[in-house]
Every structure is written in C-alpha cells, then in structure tokens.
Amino acid sequence: MTSHAIEEPQYQVVQNFGDIEVREYATYTVAEVVVSGNAADAGNIAFPILAGYIFGKNKGERKFAMTAPVTQAAEPVKLDMTAPVTQAAVVGGYLVQFVLPIGVTLASAPEPLDARVKLREVPPGRVAVIRFSGFWSDSNYNRHLDQLKSALQAAGLAWTGEPVYSRYNAPFTPWFLRRNEIWLHLETKR
DSSP states (O other): OOOOSSOOOOEEEEEEETTEEEEEEOOEEEEEEEEOSOHHHHHHHHHHHHHHHHTTOBTTOOOOOOOSOEEEEEEEEEEETTSOGGGOEEEEEEEEEEEOOTTOOTTTSOOBSSTTOEEEEEOOEEEEEEEEOSOOOHHHHHHHHHHHHHHHHHHTOOEEEEEEEEEOSOTTSOGGGOOEEEEEEEOOOO
16 A cells, blocks of 8 residues: 555555556545536546545535546547437547545435436546556647657556546646556456
C-alpha cells in the first residue's frame, strides 16, 4: 500500500518495468457520470456535476473530502433502444469518475440528487500504469499511451477495455508538477 497526501484507492505495486507500474487495486467506490463532448473538455463538463455530489448534493447532504484520481475513459457508442425509433439516440462520450473516500461503500454512500450521477463499486484488479506530467493534449496523451502499450506488448501482457486517463492535481497546479497517469486494465488469467 502507498501513502499520499490526498487519499487514493488502496493498491500494491506488483511489478515494475521501465516507466511502467503494474498495480493490484483493492475494491473502491466511485461516483460517475457520462458526458458528451471531446476528451479535452470531458473533465471540465463532468467536474461540477460530480463535485455537486461530493459537496452535499445528495440525500442527507453528506459531504466528502476530495480524493484522487479523477478518471476519464471513452464510453463506447451504443444505440439507446428505449427511445422511440424516430428519436433513437446515440449514447457515448466519456465516463468521468470521482473516487469516494476509503470506507464509503455502495451501501453507505448517500443517494445522488442529480440523476446523471451513478454510484458504482470498482472490483479489485490489476492495472498497468504510466505516469507523466503536463497539460492535457492529444499528443501528450497518445505518446504516453503508445509507450504503455508497447511496454505491455514487449512484456507479453494483454489488456482489456478503454484506456483510463487519471488526473491527481487541482487545475491551478503548475503543469510541470501535475501527476497524470494512463491506466490499462490487465486481462486476468483463468
């Protein structure tokens, strides 16, 4: 387990190679929302929605400390079959999550007042991670994602699902001090 100034989900580093860490995460709970738009804007769109929940916009008006990271991943595009055929909606965008403090579970978390906010338990799992600093840009993100994928391929490790962009710092943090990560969930051996 690691120690950080801002609370993070519990994990153990189980492997290091080059700039890559493989972490084993324990179960944790998130508040999440799906937003439309591009990757660069998704966090800014989702932030006030999720911040509303943790700052008391929930049944019981319970407030939570801000934790890290705020994660973001592409949400696969699908057709909303509940809409009338003439109004069928394409659903996609970005899934943005706030990690809730350790000890908050689905059973103990208050119900959101905003219907867009969903609560979910993230099961334990292995995640390959590359860490970098700087602002969001497609080039910065893609360069590090390519590095991560290449390292995993060289190590013979397979991943599943969409890459997860994880941010650890407040927006006013200077770019060179920012902690950003890209996570790829590793396939489990059966």
